[in-house]
Amino acid sequence: MTELRYLPDADDVTEFEATVTTATEEYIILDGTYFYPEGGGQPPDHGTIEWDGGSATIDDVWKDHGDVRHGVQSLDGDPPTEGTAVTCRIDEQRRRNLSRMHTAQHVVSRVVLDEFDASTAGNQVYAERSRIDFEPASFDDADLDRIEELSNTAIEADYGVTKEERPREQVEENVDEGRALLDMIPDHVDPLRVVAIEEFDMCPCGGTHADSLGELGGIEILDCTSKGENVERIEFTLDNLE
Ligand SMILES: [Zn+2]
Numbered sequence: 437m438t439e440l441r442y443l444p445d446a447d448d449v450t451e452f453e454a455t456v457t458t459a460t461e462e463y464i465i466l467d468g469t470y471f472y473p474e475g476g477g478q479p480p481d482h483g484t485i486e487w488d489g490g491s492a493t494i495d496d497v498w499k500d501h502g503d504v505r506h507g508v509q510s511l512d513g514d515p516p517t518e519g520t521a522v523t524c525r526i527d528e529q530r531r532r533n534l535s536r537m538h539t540a541q542h543v544v545s546r547v548v549l550d551e552f553d554a555s556t557a558g559n560q561v562y563a564e565r566s567r568i569d570f571e572p573a574s575f576d577d578a579d580l581d582r583i584e585e586l587s588n589t590a591i592e593a594d595y596g597v598t599k600e601e602r603p604r605e606q607v608e609e610n611v612d613e614g615r616a617l618l619d620m621i622p623d624h625v626d627p628l629r630v631v632a633i634e635e636f637d638m639c640p641c642g643g644t645h646a647d648s649l650g651e652l653g654g655i656e657i658l659d660c661t662s663k664g665e666n667v668e669r670i671e672f673t674l675d676n677l678e
Contacts, residue, residue, distance in 0.1 A: 438504040439468030444629045445599040446470065447535060447644035450526040456487070459515040463505040464492060464522075471526055473497045473504045477559040478538055478643040483526040487516045529678045531644065533563040536674055539597060539633075539646040540587070540655050541568055544672060545615065546637040547586045552579065555614035557667060561643075565658065565673050572666035580657050583670070587655045594650035595634040601627040607640055615639045652676075 438457075442449065454466040464485055471494065474480040480497035485506060490513025494506045508515075516522060538561045545556040545568060554573040560566065575583070604626035608618060616639050621628065631645055632638040646652060653676030663669045 437502045438466060440504070441468045442470045442472060442644060443599075443642070444601045447472075447531075447599065448647070450483075450528045450531060452524050454522055454524060456516045456518055456520040456522060458503075458518065459520075461508060461511055461515055463507050464494075464516065465503050465505055466522065466524070469497075469504050469506070469524070471497045471504065471506060471524070472531070472534075472644050473499045475499065476641065476643050477541075478534060478561045479563070481526045481534075482530055483524060485522050485524050487520045487522045489513050490516060530563055533674075533677050534561060535644040536646050536652050536677070537561045537563065537566045538641075538643045539649065540652050540672065540674055541566060542631065542633060542637055542639065542641070542645070543587050543590050543649065543652070544568055544583065544655065544670065545639075546633070547583055547590070548573070548670075549612065549614045551582060551586065553614075554668075564677065565671060567669055567671045569663055569667055569669050571668075573668040574666065575660050575668050575670070580660055580670070584655060584657045584672075590633075590636055591649045591652045591654060593636075594648050595636050596648050597645055598632050599645060600630060600632075602630045604628050611639055 449470045452470050458465040471481045483494050485492045492511050493509045495509035496507030554570040557571040558569040607628045628640040631641045657672045659671040661669050
């Protein structure tokens with residue numbers, strides 16, 4: 437089992453020490469990691485792992501039966517043996533962009549739920565451009581302007597973002613319908629990691645996020661397309677990506 441050290445609120449750590457539990461030429465497993473493994477609509481971190489006598493560049497990270505596998509893009513030296521101490525560095529710029537984008541997704545999802553009573557049916561965050569599918573929804577140009585304006589109003593208010601574990605029962609009672617796909621989270625997952633944007637929004641989420649909305653800069657809606665009956669896909673970006 438790899439300890440997910442970025443949870444519940446260490447998503448600003450991008451350099452850390454760890455110990456190898458398994459390594460091949462294809463992947464490295466550590467006792468604990470701050471690398472984010474792909475999931476929940478957020479792509480994996482990139483970075484490097486170094487040890488005495490070798491190093492690896494990492495361009496994919498994924499969960500595998502409780503372990504986190506750090507996919508090796510290129511290897512310098514032999515794979516590290518079990519018990520080797522390693523120094524890990526996450527690509528900070530990519531991580532910051534993904535964290536900002538993911539936080540922006542929460543903002544837009546909240547605005548659309550409040551204004552149009554539409555739930556987030558799916559989302560995919562990228563470092564440059566992200567998307568959210570809403571249902572039931574049918575947005576016109578004025579609606580999209582409104583969503584963009586209200587999202588930017590929330591960003592300008594610079595609400596704080598907190599990440600913490602809460603008992604599942606409490607989350608189930610307090611989360612707004614349409615802001616959590618609780619049925620998709622296995623029953624044994626308790627407590628849940630919750631991301632709260634002051635009084636503005638709260639939902640269970642395992643991704644990485646900014647610490648305050650001011651970090652997002654500003655949201656621009658780029659496109660809106662129909663993805664089937666009553667499903668609308670909004671694409672957006674941020675104006676201060678690195
Ligand atoms: Zn999230």
